[in-house]
Amino acid sequence: MKANLRQRWRNSTRLLAAGFLLMAGQLAFSQTPEKTELRYQGWASKVLYPELAEDLGYLAPIRLKWVGNTTSGPQDIQAAVTGDVDYGGAFNGSIVKLAAAHAPIKAVLSYVGADKDTNGGLFVLQGSPIKTARDLVGHKVGVNTPGAYEQYLVTAWLEKSGVSKDDIQKITFVAAPPVNLAQLLKQKQLDAIFLEDIIKDKLLAEGGATLLTTDYQLLGSFGYASYIFTDRFIQQNPNTVRRFVEGTARAIEWAQKTPRAEVVARLEKIVQARNRNEDKTIVRYWKSAGVGGKGGVLSSSDFSTYVDWYVSNGVLKPGQVKADDIYTNQFNPFSQALGSRQSGS
Structure with a gap:
């Protein structure tokens, strides 16, 4: 009788193990990416x-x-x-x-x-007469895409600095690839540019430009793209x-x-x-x-x-x-x- 009990216990253990393996296989299969x-x-x-x-x-x-x-x-x-x-x-x-x-x-x-370490910033050439937000009125600002984040940030800085909506409308936002913006600034085709993260830091390291403000200075730490x-x-x-x-x-x-x-x-x-x-x-x-x-x-x-x-x-x-x-x-x-x-x- 004890032998029968042991045999039944072994059989049930094997069935249980097989069930676990089947469940694990089904779970793995259910999580397999449909598109690779x-x-x-x-x-x-x-x-x-x-x-x-x-x-x-x-x-x-x-x-x-x-x-x-x-x-x-x-x-x-x-x-x-x-x-x-x-x-x-x-x-x-x-x-x-x-x-x-x-x-x-x-x-x-x-x-x-x-x-605090990685952020975007608004630049002008060293020696530029643009030193404050109000000085941007009537000038051209280079961004990667008009109406997107960089324009939002510049606009937020202008508004916080007390620049009126009418005066903000007098600023022209010009689109250019991020890797080209610094060159356009140096050629004086743009009066100011906004650069993000490592491209901004490269320009800072190269010199020749003055940083007016950063998104971190304005808004702190946050995520802005998804x-x-x-x-x-x-x-x-x-x-x-x-x-x-x-x-x-x-x-x-x-x-x-x-x-x-x-x-x-x-x-x-x-x-x-x-x-x-x-x-x-x-x-x-x-x-x-x-x-x-x-x-x-x-x-x-x-x-x-x-x-x-x-x-x-x-x-x-x-x-x-x-x-x-x-x-x-x-x-x-x-x-x-x-x-x-x-x-x-």
Whole structure:
């Protein structure tokens, strides 16, 4: 009888183990990315966090397919909407405007921001008569995209400095690729330029320009750009989106915790290997992760700031779009640790 009991116990143990293996296999299968290649646009002379995540092995088995560079966040997210790429990234205000136009999109991760070490700034040439916000009236300011983040920041500085809306209208914002703005300033084709993060720091190191203000001085530490997917892409490829967000969030955390010299060496290696005919020295000016929150977790304020700004300027109508409907943290593993809302809606 004892032998029968032992045999039945062994059989039940084997069945239980087999059941666990089957459940584990089903779980792994259910989390397998539906799409293992993601098309995207890069930025000249920059390593984006998904690119870093891929190099670190955090996206596997997903591979990124570079289809070219963009100089405009609005163009990048519009390309995601039209299906020319699988995801795009832009200034949160641009995402707000696209959502207000009823584009079926959802922001899933913050990837650009300002902190005390990494921030964007407004420059003039050394010796320029432009020394205050009011001095900008009637002049040309170079930005990467009119109506996007850099214009928002300059406008916020002007408003905070007491410049009237009528006078702000007298300032001309001129679009140019970020890597070309410094040259246009030196050639005096522009009176002032706004540069972000490492491109700003490269100009500072080269000299010849005066920094008037930075986004960190004006607003503190915050995130201001996010990656988006279309609702359709998320519905059809939820595991792919989850792997992308998890991997990119881990890359952000890696950059936040890893010694600067090691991060810079990694970025240089990536730029050297991709052979895109770009300035390979700019990544040496990398100082910090420059993302507002841990692991790129989003918050309602990341979007409500710009909703309010557009409403106050008559670009949007009150209630036209709600900040909480624009983003989700459901794919970000760091959101649970921070007690973040899974989504705005």
